[in-house]
Amino acid sequence: IEIVVDDADVTDVADIVVKTAQTGRIGDGKVWVTPVESVVRVRTGEKDEAAL
Numbered sequence: 798i799e800i801v802v803d804d805a806d807v808t809d810v811a812d813i814v815v816k817t818a819q820t821g822r823i824g825d826g827k828v829w830v831t832p833v834e835s836v837v838r839v840r841t842g843e844k845d846e847a848a849l
Contacts, residue, residue, distance in 0.1 A: 801833055 802810045811828045819825055838848040 801836075 800810060800814070807830055811830065814828055835845055836848045837844050841848075
């Protein structure tokens with residue numbers, strides 16, 4: 798899954814995903830936290846805040 802959240806919510810959301818998905822078995826997955834520098838809504842061409 799891919800989830801994009803506000804910087805202020807990253808820790809809480811990552812913790813929720815881990816608590817919900819964790820089985821203790823190989824294959825549980827990983828949570829990657831990376832910056833999102835820009836977004837473009839393909840349908841309209843709107844960028845950044847306007848695209849949200």
